[in-house]
Amino acid sequence: MHIQAAMRKPGGRLSREDQRRLGDILQRVYDDVVRQGVPDRFKNLMEELEEDARSGDADAALAPERAQGGPNADANRVVAAKSFPHDKGSNQ
Amino acid sequence: MTMRSSVRDAMLAAVPSLRAFAISLCGNVDRADDLVQETLLRAMANIDSFQPGTNMSAWLFTILRNLFRSEYRKRRREVEDTDGSYAESLKSHPEQHSRVEFQEFRVALSKLPPDQREALILVGASGFSYEEAAAICECAVGTIKSRVNRARTRLAELLSIDGADDFGPDHTTRAILSAGGQG
Numbered sequence: 001m002h003i004q005a006a007m008r009k010p011g012g013r014l015s016r017e018d019q020r021r022l023g024d025i026l027q028r029v030y031d032d033v034v035r036q037g038v039p040d041r042f043k044n045l046m047e048e049l050e051e052d053a054r055s056g057d058a059d060a061a062l063a064p065e066r067a068q069g070g071p072n073a074d075a076n077r078v079v080a081a082k083s084f085p086h087d088k089g090s091n092q
Numbered sequence: 093m094t095m096r097s098s099v100r101d102a103m104l105a106a107v108p109s110l111r112a113f114a115i116s117l118c119g120n121v122d123r124a125d126d127l128v129q130e131t132l133l134r135a136m137a138n139i140d141s142f143q144p145g146t147n148m149s150a151w152l153f154t155i156l157r158n159l160f161r162s163e164y165r166k167r168r169r170e171v172e173d174t175d176g177s178y179a180e181s182l183k184s185h186p187e188q189h190s191r192v193e194f195q196e197f198r199v200a201l202s203k204l205p206p207d208q209r210e211a212l213i214l215v216g217a218s219g220f221s222y223e224e225a226a227a228i229c230e231c232a233v234g235t236i237k238s239r240v241n242r243a244r245t246r247l248a249e250l251l252s253i254d255g256a257d258d259f260g261p262d263h264t265t266r267a268i269l270s271a272g273g274q275g
Contacts, residue, residue: 022251054096
């Protein structure tokens with residue numbers, strides 16, 4: 001019972017029906033992840049990169065953290081974007 | 093600045109697909125997310141080499157694939173985690189049957205050679221044309237077609253498609269589940 005696939009000649013083609021079923025589950029497995037959307041991790045990352053680019057250089061990106069004493073600075077963060085003043089509307 | 097914002101938005105829009113692709117490639121959600129993060133960093137660092145008006149998504153997929161392959165070569169001796177981390181990542185899935193079904197499929201997918209796996213995913217799930225997939229994988233269109241065909245045939249063998257079982261839980265899945273201790 002198992003298997004048309006095993007009885008098929010090596011390199012033989014799958015039936016259209018088998019292809020459809022494989023394609024269907026592949027799409028569902030994939031879409032299951034796609035539906036999770038954009039995790040915050042990546043939103044934050046892009047925000048930080050954007051702020052970093054806006055501020056011009058990496059030293060500037062770290063400066064506010066230092067100015068505040070930065071005890072909570074997380075060394076793993078790419079830049080300390082959260083402590084930047086938001087300047088939206090003033091120079092955009 | 094609006095240009096940067098639009099670049100950022102385009103990148104973020106590609107993230108869900110990049111994650112799905114990365115998870116399919118490396119079989120581990122945490123590594124996949126690291127891979128996506130590295131992809132975004134590389135992309136931003138090389139944004140000047142992106143040509144506006146061309147396919148941002150395909151460009152990002154190309155970067156991610158190249159990163160994965162260089163990492164894969166480094167880690168070749170490591171056994172890929174083909175079920176543990178998937179089980180973990182999928183534990184919150186609302187539909188139990190789908191979860192089991194998906195897991196079985198992912199395990200089968202992980203057994204494909206990387207070349208075949210990426211070709212199948214790009215064409216069969218990410219929605220790229222054969223031509224786009226060939227560009228991403230830096231090979232001929234005919235090569236992509238043949239990899240996709242071989243991937244399908246191999247998957248069908250691994251999943252024992254016989255027209256009756258319909259990918260339901262079978263002995264393989266039960267073995268995986270009992271080994272993992274999760275029902």
